[in-house]
Amino acid sequence: MTDAATVRDVAALARLTISDQDIENVTVEFNQTLELFDALGTADTTDVSPMINPLDTAQRLRPDNIETLVDREGLMQNAPASEEDYFLVPRVLD
């Protein structure tokens, strides 16, 4: 059983907030989902290597060439806050 405090910690890692009103329900659902995962424990995976990607080939490499696909204006056109060609966030103190 995962408790509400743990669920809140995980939410904080993922930068999500769970309201006091929702936390109980979210925790119940969270545990229901984990119960579904318990079935994994029944599989014998001794010496089975994890499968990360179904393609069993090696990484293809790109030549070291410079190419600009989209200019800065295009890349920044969706920025919710920008000034002097920087994206803006609230001031971050070191």
Next chain:
Amino acid sequence: MTWEKVMGLEVHLQLSTHSKIFSSSATAFGADPNTQTNPLDMALPGTLPVLNHAAVSQAIVFGLGVGAEIGKVSRFDRKNYFYPDLPKGYQISQFFEPIVKEGVFEVPLEDGSIFPVRILRAHLEEDAGKSVHDAIPGHTGIDLNRAGTPLLEVVTEPDFRTAEQVVAYLKALHALVTYLGISDGNMSEGSMRCDVNLSLRLEGETDYGTRTELKNINSFRFIERAIHVEAERQQDLLESGHSVIQETRLFDPDNDETRSMRSKEVANDYRYFPDPDLLPIVIDDETIELIRDALPELPAVKRGRYTTELGLSQYDANLLTQDRATAEFFEACCTASGNPKSAANWILGDLSAALNKEGLAIGDCNVTPEGLGALITRIDDGTLSSKMAKTVFEGLWAGQPDVDRIIEDKGLKQVSDSGALEAIVDELIANNPAQVDQYRAADEGKQKKLIGFFVGQAMKASKGQANPQMLNQLLKQKLG
């Protein structure tokens, strides 16, 4: 109580590729904000990483350079955390399977000895962007030009006990990567960044103490100071019965202290997992051998050759191999002069002093290895006295390329013509009969003193250009 420092290093090297590790954006330093970017660098939706061939080759070159094992199959993983200069919310790094595995890197120390440093691993990863705090009032600006620049993070075992060892390692590492041409190693531009993990223990202890991580120390000068200051802080804590907290600290050179970078947020859990967008990097033996064959001669090999074949001291060999440009200058100068010892003395003496004075790099001054070689040749064949040679060197430094021309222009030629010298000596003897008699009457010991008068007069008569050895010989013969 005597405390011993135990240190391990993590050095981030910016690789010298043209384009970024996973996108085709340029990596050059100092461009306008957000101009060296592509959709991937902005983490726009649907964009995917494609690995740069050059980043992989350079990592292999490094691994071979430090004598490490190359990972035949390595992988990329995602390191998850939120920061505005990390556009994807995760950094692509190699956590589980690095491309470079264990090796031992030989570091030359000041005293001429060799200090072996165990390399634990070196892995490829992408750099973050830059947060700018002073451009826009009340805000932090984000510039993603640097985001995705290829880095090689080199991690050592905790093998360092003194700050001098640390500095020597960093200098040797700098020499190695510039030799190999895989990084410019420029600390002020952030191409080489160093984190020091430091703990203290009582001398004789075998367990490690709690360590702190000193972040991003960006000059050789600050490293020794930062280590000193942090070790003192830890010692004060331990001696007053407190304990050291494992944390990241930042060295503040202005206040000469380290301070905690601990933020108030929840302890981070990076949730590393293999990046499903990237397949395994598979490196076969043939590729490794091809790269090995193309490697330049490494500093350690050069050092060995300089001492055994060229007869240099270990000290000089260490200094000459500290960077590739100096070693190459030295070798070209040897070829031109045929005299390695003189070449070493001139480079580490007059040339090095002049460079230091002007703050220049060896490649940026007027003196060429061929010019210096010609100068040495003219000393060796008796044309120049060592005093004259210094004047010729000044000519080379000022930008005159031809040594013989300088000698001629400045009228510096040593008079080694026996006829001309004989005429001077004969005249001297004829004009100074009293001194000649005094000399002839003296015993051998006194003669040595008295001959100085004739040498001085002859030099004066030749305007300082008489070859001193020949002059001496001639005087002894004529007076004797």
Next chain:
Amino acid sequence: MPGQFETISSLARQLAKGSVSSRELVEDAIARTETFNPVLNAVISLNKESALAAADLADQARVDGSTSPLLGIPILHKDIFCTRGVKTSCASKMLADFIPPYNATVVDKLQEAGMVSLGKCNMDEFAMGSSNETSFFGAVKNPWDVHRVPGGSSGGSAAAVAAGLAPMATGTDTGGSIRQPAALCGITGLKPTYGRVSRYGMIAFASSMDQAGPMARTAEDCALVLNAMAGHDPLDSTCSDLAVPDYSAVLDQSIKGLRVGLPKEFFSSHLNDAVAKTVTAAIKELEAAGAKIVDVSLPSTDLGVSTYYVIAPAEASANLSRYDGVRYGYRCDSPSDLQDLYLRSRTEGFGEEVKRRILIGAFTLSAASYDQYFMKAQQVRRLIAEEYQAVLKDVDVIAGPSAPNTAFVLNDDSKSVTDMYMEDVFTIGANLAGLPAISVPAGFVDGLPVGMQLIGTRFGEAQLLNIAHQFQRRTDWHSLTPNLEGLTR
């Protein structure tokens, strides 16, 4: 004028003959969308001007001699594909105003083949859902019964094709998101082999399983579109450079002697009895065409659901970290500091199902749970993939139902979150193993369509399409159409 439910093949013939123009087809499609979409909610952006302009260009290209088989054919794209200059929302508030400065490779390829994009289809938010009820823009209605769901996550694409708004639409399939809605809406949908079609510009859900594919009326149409969609892309490392065969050229092979495997686990307690009967009857049709039916077993089928719902949310939790309100996307009002910006932008910008999956994904990746959940799921994934590979050594193709039920009613509160996850039990295996799979209309239960799923060997799309085509030559389930009367407001 061609009818509402014509296939691409038929329209292509008429365009080639000159009996209809692309402009007429596009005008017609726009008119139908304006008529039926207010109820269906299948299309969330309709780009009339650009579509008409593109249609005129296609008509001109034909005059100039172009004979591309897809030239001038209208198409709708799932709103997960980035379209340059056209809003791409992934049906999320987070991207409600996002206008990409680039095209997804799939969009580019189909445009190069001459297809005319009408607009973008509704979907489950970030492709997370099996009912299309998680869309920020509201649920999509099933054209066969507007009180029911079209399935998901490519529910808008399926409903639009089923209602004849366009002869085809693109979809994406991470755990069944092409096949299940295709089954529930009575159309044909192909999920290609992982790596057959580029993922560049397709907004990521679970990177190791996401795959784009065609949703159309027939297997023959899917083959035509796949010809243009598939192939190497330098912008996607996981896109195969294996040569693309001409899928249309191999559609007339006999299936005599073909070995069709029926996994007993696909006909288990999860499967609705009436659906089971319908699918069994369809498989009999394959047998009648000469195929040999073989009983096989995929014992880890049920484990697939657990495996999938560990891996997909884990990958998604990282893939969705980029939505932070900094460079694009939803940003909360007047953030007080950086953490406030992150927390409120993400909490307000994502819907409930998306947040649920990010949360579960962040948990299974955390240091304390990694080995127990994520690592274990990746190991089980290999076991499942090996089971499929072993069976596919014995048989040419695996057959079974595409979904356990027909379309279910909208807003069904009796279905729990995990009940909903079980909707994907038969489709998930192909994603975990990276195999191609197709859903074809196979009959009806109470007036609602049922789909038969065929799963093939890696890069065996040609064979799957051929079998599906042979089936469609013997049946007419794919040509039945919903009654759209009363589907107008």
